[in-house]
Amino acid sequence: MTTVDLSASSVRELNARLHALPADTNETAWRIAEPKGAHAVAAGLTVPVSVEIDGHVGYYCGGMNRAADLTINGHCGTGVAENMMSGSVRVRGNASQCAGASGHGGLLAIEGDAGPRCGISMKGVDIVVGGSVGHMSAFMAQSGTLAVCGDAGEDLGDSIYEATIYVGGKTGRLGADCIEKEMTPEHLARLSALLERAGIEADISGFRRFGSARRLYHFRVDNADAYS
Amino acid sequence: MSVDRRTLRPSATFPDHVLAEIHRAADRGVYEIRGFGAKRHLPTFDDLLFLGASMSRYPLEGYRERCDTDVVLGDRFASKPIELAIPITVAGMSFGALGANAKEAIGRACTAMGTSSTTGDGGMTEEERRSSKTLVYQVLPSRYGMNPDDLRRADAIEVVVGQGAKPGGGGMLLGQKITERVAGMRDLPVGIDQRSACRHPDWTGPDDLAIKIQELREITDWEKPVYIKIGASRPQFDVPLAVKAGADVVVLDGMQGGTAATQDVFIEHVGIPILPAVRQAVEALQELDMHRRVQLVVSGGIRTGADVAKALAMGADAVSIGSAAMVALGCNRPIHIEDYRAIGTEPGACHHCHTGRCPVGVTTQDPELEARLDPEQGARRLRNYLTVMVLELQTVARANGKSHVLNLEPEDLVALTVEAAAMAGVPLAGTDWIPGRG
Numbered sequence: 001m002t003t004v005d006l007s008a009s010s011v012r013e014l015n016a017r018l019h020a021l022p023a024d025t026n027e028t029a030w031r032i033a034e035p036k037g038a039h040a041v042a043a044g045l046t047v048p049v050s051v052e053i054d055g056h057v058g059y060y061c062g063g064m065n066r067a068a069d070l071t072i073n074g075h076c077g078t079g080v081a082e083n084m085m086s087g088s089v090r091v092r093g094n095a096s097q098c099a100g101a102s103g104h105g106g107l108l109a110i111e112g113d114a115g116p117r118c119g120i121s122m123k124g125v126d127i128v129v130g131g132s133v134g135h136m137s138a139f140m141a142q143s144g145t146l147a148v149c150g151d152a153g154e155d156l157g158d159s160i161y162e163a164t165i166y167v168g169g170k171t172g173r174l175g176a177d178c179i180e181k182e183m184t185p186e187h188l189a190r191l192s193a194l195l196e197r198a199g200i201e202a203d204i205s206g207f208r209r210f211g212s213a214r215r216l217y218h219f220r221v222d223n224a225d226a227y228s
Numbered sequence: 229m230s231v232d233r234r235t236l237r238p239s240a241t242f243p244d245h246v247l248a249e250i251h252r253a254a255d256r257g258v259y260e261i262r263g264f265g266a267k268r269h270l271p272t273f274d275d276l277l278f279l280g281a282s283m284s285r286y287p288l289e290g291y292r293e294r295c296d297t298d299v300v301l302g303d304r305f306a307s308k309p310i311e312l313a314i315p316i317t318v319a320g321m322s323f324g325a326l327g328a329n330a331k332e333a334i335g336r337a338c339t340a341m342g343t344s345s346t347t348g349d350g351g352m353t354e355e356e357r358r359s360s361k362t363l364v365y366q367v368l369p370s371r372y373g374m375n376p377d378d379l380r381r382a383d384a385i386e387v388v389v390g391q392g393a394k395p396g397g398g399g400m401l402l403g404q405k406i407t408e409r410v411a412g413m414r415d416l417p418v419g420i421d422q423r424s425a426c427r428h429p430d431w432t433g434p435d436d437l438a439i440k441i442q443e444l445r446e447i448t449d450w451e452k453p454v455y456i457k458i459g460a461s462r463p464q465f466d467v468p469l470a471v472k473a474g475a476d477v478v479v480l481d482g483m484q485g486g487t488a489a490t491q492d493v494f495i496e497h498v499g500i501p502i503l504p505a506v507r508q509a510v511e512a513l514q515e516l517d518m519h520r521r522v523q524l525v526v527s528g529g530i531r532t533g534a535d536v537a538k539a540l541a542m543g544a545d546a547v548s549i550g551s552a553a554m555v556a557l558g559c560n561r562p563i564h565i566e567d568y569r570a571i572g573t574e575p576g577a578c579h580h581c582h583t584g585r586c587p588v589g590v591t592t593q594d595p596e597l598e599a600r601l602d603p604e605q606g607a608r609r610l611r612n613y614l615t616v617m618v619l620e621l622q623t624v625a626r627a628n629g630k631s632h633v634l635n636l637e638p639e640d641l642v643a644l645t646v647e648a649a650a651m652a653g654v655p656l657a658g659t660d661w662i663p664g665r666g
Contacts, residue, residue: 015446039439044376044447060430060443064376078439079430083374101429102371104415121371121429123415140425142415159423161416217420218403219258 002027007034011041021047037077042070048087062089065106081108084125090199097134100127103144109198116153119146122163128198138165139175147194149202157210165210166191168202179213249492260492261400263325263581263591265393265484265529265551270501272484272529273538275648276641277657281629288626295622296632299546301523302384302453302476305445309453309476310362310384312546313342314618315633316536319481319527319550320366320386320457322348324401324410325488325581327598328355330557330590333606335359340607341614346386346548349399349424351413352378359603364455367444369398370424372414376447384477385444386455387437389428389466392485392528395459395499399424400489405584407593434469441474455479460505460528461498467512471522479548480509482528486551488591489582502528502539504651510543511653519543533620540621541636542652556613557606558588564600 004014014032021027023046030051035041039058042051045068053061056074066085075093084103091099094112101117103125110118110127116134119127124144132150139155141163151169158175165178166187174180191204238244249260281287288295303309318334325348326334332355338345344362351373357363365382367374379385390396401410401422411418431440441454456470457479470478482502487495506526513519526539527548539547551559562575567587571580581591589600625633628640642657643649649656650663 011446012450016449019449040443040446043443044380046376059436059439063443064379064447066376078436079443082430082443083371083376085376098430102374104375117429121425123371139429140423161420217417219261219421 001029001031003031003033005033006036006038006041011038015040015043018042018045018049018051021049023047025049035074039077042068045070045087056093065089075112080110081106081125084108094131095129099129100125103127105144107197109200111200113150118148119144119163122146126194126197128194128200130200130202132169135172136175138163138178141165145190145194147191147198147207149195149200157212159216160210160212162212164190166207167210168204168207171208171210174210177213177216178210181209181211183207183209261402261489261582262492262495262579263486263488263490264495264579265486266495267579268496270484270529271503271645271648271651272501273503273535275503275644276538276652276654277644278534278537278541278624278628278640279642280627285629287629288631290623290626293626294631295626297618297622299523299634301525301546302455304453304476304522305474306384306451306453306476308383308451310344310364312344312362314614315540315546315621316341316530316614316617317343317364317525317546317548318345318553319485319548320346320348320364320388321550321554322350322399322401322488323353323356323413324348324350324405324593325591326554327586327589327592327601328353329598329601329603330554330606331356332359332603333557333601333610334553335363336603336607337610337614338362340611341618343614344383347378347382349373349401350410351375352382353413357381366457368424369426369428370414371429372416372422372424379444379452380448382452384453384455385448386457386479387441387444388457389437389470390457390459390461390481391487392459392481392483392499392502393487394490394494395461395483396426397490397494397498398426399487400582402489402582402584405582405593410593434473437473445474453477455525457481459483459485460500460502463505463509464512467509467524468516471513471516471518475522477523477525478509478513479525479527480505481548482526484529485527486554487581501651502526502530503648506539506542506544507651507653513543520545533617533622534624536617536621537624537633537636538641540633541640542638542654545634552613553610554590556610557590557601558609559586559590561588564588567597 032053035055037058043063048067058077062070062081071090079098081089082101084106086106088107091110095114097115100108102121108127111130113131118133118137120139122141135153138157142161147166149168154172155175157178299315301310339361346364364384403419453476455477456475460482483499523545526544564587586592641654
């Protein structure tokens, strides 16, 4: 295992080393110590390596990740795994706002709570939150799945497109064009498989499903209230 | 009974276009969405004049003495700044708003001229990457088609905070233009009206933006210049904040800037013209001692080499054209008249980019219409147009005694109107009076 101590090395030096790895690297296990809230830690990775970060990180940890598997043994700031393409990011603690924003693929597993706008503008990523999420989560979510084992804040799924939301706890007011949909056996199976993939245990019997009513897909005068 | 037409006095408050819009609104109950830019009269670069050389300034010989046009953008932090042969770039226009042939034509023309083109909402197409030697990759609020691999193979990154046609608003792309390819790139269903967000999903204010830019630089190993594009509204505040956030280049887009589809009320009533915005932006950079260290690219209503020269004289480092590039490709050209009429317009007044029925094949995804724009011929037209602009720019610069177009200065300019003098901060012609400065 390669260890990088961020109290002795800069984020730039760390990321440069990670970016320089060839696709068939043998250096597949990395440990990052003392991140102390640094931003953009392990951002823009492109090869299938495992990176374990021991401590709290700042903004955009694992941003635009492709192929790598990251584990954050701590809390993380805004935009963890933003625009992730593939691979996985696991947060052992809590995540701040905009977790998984605009993610295109891969898996983001947050074992604690996530702040507002979790999964905002998501485009295919799967996000599992062991705790609760804040307001306007899955805002303009296009595709992918957001599974929340706890509660979801106000305006969940506002202006949602084709993404799927599962919530185990309570929900506040739903966002524009977001409606509750039937939790079919197929969806229970999908949710179960997703939770298993994320390694997060939950009783799925009480989960509800939310998605788009598709009333805002075309501008119509009868929907004017929803635009204002 | 015959009507004496002299007695028919139209209302200045309710001219024909206002009456028509009220009737349209009453019929349909939805605001007007359209393409192109502001159509109202605005103070423009036409309200400024160059003084030229005389006894106190020596002109350069028109065709013999050198007048250089090269410019470097983004050398503040990036290890690979952009080197352009001419100070005229082509602005971001999305694949979706434009067809693939138009994007390719723009890329080819820019490559031939030694300048840059820019992606747009919806991501980067293979055609434009292949045809553009220098390609600026936009990071937009929607993040449609946002891809780190494209980020890395771009030559510069432009974080779009706003656009002159709609500062404070997000874009639209109506369902009729959402083909399978466009929908696939944006990860949305075919045929739906697409709304682009007005704010970025993962940052809100300038302090966050500084961290976002740090992330973009980390992902691209600090190689690429990072531009910040703002719609002209409060440049005296926005430009310093962009500099503080770490921009290498600020792109300032005036309200004359075009759009593929936006509410008419936004296009005509939000933002300020580029004329005062340039002055405010330059003053802000000068106050920070960052003028020329953070380059300023201005856009919105640039049409001629004279416009370019005036923008540079006011302190810009380069300009960007969007609508004018489309016009060079054929937009509003008087051909295929019946097709203009079929969508309810005429050449010269067409702003129907939003319909996807562009009669000249520029802003369409329809294969039959798009075939009307041959990428090679389109590139030739745009290249010719850019060449003319550069020749005009050099003509004006030489006439003012400048051996490099970036040596043009405010002292070379006067204003024709009190308003333009105040906005541009140059004297009213025939006086030494700049309104607001004593």
